[in-house]
Amino acid sequence: MDDGPKPLAHLEPLGDATQFSPQLHALIPRCALLEHLSPSEVRLLAHFMKVYRADAGVELLREDDAGDFMLMLIEGQVEVRKRDRAGEPRAIALIEPGRTLGEMSMIDGAPRFATCVAVAPTLVAALDRENLARIIVEQPMLGAKILMELVLMLSQSLRRTSERLLGAYEDWTAGTPGAL
Amino acid sequence: MDDGPKPLAHLEPLGDATQFSPQLHALIPRCALLEHLSPSEVRLLAHFMKVYRADAGVELLREDDAGDFMLMLIEGQVEVRKRDRAGEPRAIALIEPGRTLGEMSMIDGAPRFATCVAVAPTLVAALDRENLARIIVEQPMLGAKILMELVLMLSQSLRRTSERLLGAYEDWTAGTPGAL
Numbered sequence: 491m492d493d494g495p496k497p498l499a500h501l502e503p504l505g506d507a508t509q510f511s512p513q514l515h516a517l518i519p520r521c522a523l524l525e526h527l528s529p530s531e532v533r534l535l536a537h538f539m540k541v542y543r544a545d546a547g548v549e550l551l552r553e554d555d556a557g558d559f560m561l562m563l564i565e566g567q568v569e570v571r572k573r574d575r576a577g578e579p580r581a582i583a584l585i586e587p588g589r590t591l592g593e594m595s596m597i598d599g600a601p602r603f604a605t606c607v608a609v610a611p612t613l614v615a616a617l618d619r620e621n622l623a624r625i626i627v628e629q630p631m632l633g634a635k636i637l638m639e640l641v642l643m644l645s646q647s648l649r650r651t652s653e654r655l656l657g658a659y660e661d662w663t664a665g666t667p668g669a670l
Numbered sequence: 671m672d673d674g675p676k677p678l679a680h681l682e683p684l685g686d687a688t689q690f691s692p693q694l695h696a697l698i699p700r701c702a703l704l705e706h707l708s709p710s711e712v713r714l715l716a717h718f719m720k721v722y723r724a725d726a727g728v729e730l731l732r733e734d735d736a737g738d739f740m741l742m743l744i745e746g747q748v749e750v751r752k753r754d755r756a757g758e759p760r761a762i763a764l765i766e767p768g769r770t771l772g773e774m775s776m777i778d779g780a781p782r783f784a785t786c787v788a789v790a791p792t793l794v795a796a797l798d799r800e801n802l803a804r805i806i807v808e809q810p811m812l813g814a815k816i817l818m819e820l821v822l823m824l825s826q827s828l829r830r831t832s833e834r835l836l837g838a839y840e841d842w843t844a845g846t847p848g849a850l
Binding site: 572574575582593594597598600603626630631633634637638640641642644645646647648649651652654655656657658659660661662 | 773
């Protein structure tokens with residue numbers, strides 16, 4: 491068994507996610523990644539994920555860092571912060587259990603888009619690219635379901651963000667403030 | 671053999687994409703969907719896609735329509751138009767061969783985000799959700815590769831769009847015009 495993603499070495503490792511089956515099952519209805527999986531598929535996926543605990547104030551992901559894993563928030567609350575052009579961190583989202591973080595870097599290997607900080611005692615399950623590849627090879631149907639959910643999540647985020655971008659542009663050309 | 675997606679019934683059907691292997695192979699280096707596929711995987715995928723010809727001025731996808739297929743542009747040029755709040759169509763992108771259109775609706779079944787109009791004589795290859803599901807079941811590794819490419823494409827679009835949204839917001843708060 492490997493030790494999990496290196497950038498998470500500052501967190502408290504709690505072993506693989508199979509020990510957290512009750513929490514994962516409770517998460518299914520509010521987790522886009524899990525909602526179309528059967529209980530047995532969630533158990534299978536749990537074998538490929540590692541759980542960590544972080545206290546309030548601890549950074550889980552840092553903007554511009556490398557990182558090839560995503561995190562699923564099991565318990566707690568996470569603030570997403572992105573630096574503006576002046577370099578000042580700006581809170582852009584507050585993430586609740588069931589949501590995932592960092593899936594873009596897991597897939598494309600590009601630097602982290604934003605910083606994610608636990609703002610309450612938090613449990614996360616990490617899935618890295620190597621384990622996603624193992625799932626695809628060893629459990630192709632589960633792999634396809636997970637990839638399909640990722641496509642769905644990204645697609646919906648892209649729709650929302652594109653709508654907001656076009657709305658912001660229209661507000662700007664109309665000279666009226668647009669709430670992001 | 672089915673007749674392909676109904677919303678494409680106004681286009682000239684040219685049969686399945688296996689007859690267009692030379693064009694598809696030429697597309698590999700500039701097509702995000704194909705670039706990590708081997709020539710034999712591209713041939714395999716071609717069995718599941720149908721090719722259509724459209725003259726300049728013909729609508730390929732219409733904003734808000736239902737539609738469960740994506741299009742890969744093989745030849746020609748396509749303008750993407752989205753209605754602003756006043757209902758006026760606004761050109762938001764010009765698409766060259768190798769690019770794909772409509773992948774969000776193929777995956778999530780939500781209405782089309784924008785209208786796509788051929789602005790030159792155009793060849794497109796269509797892949798619908800049913801055939802994507804068949805690929806996943808019949809050719810799981812090819813299915814996983816295609817889903818992975820879709821995740822990658824959407825992830826990169828989401829990064830770009832999010833950066834532009836945050837930039838537009840900063841420009842607005844700074845009172846300076848931002849070029850979208």
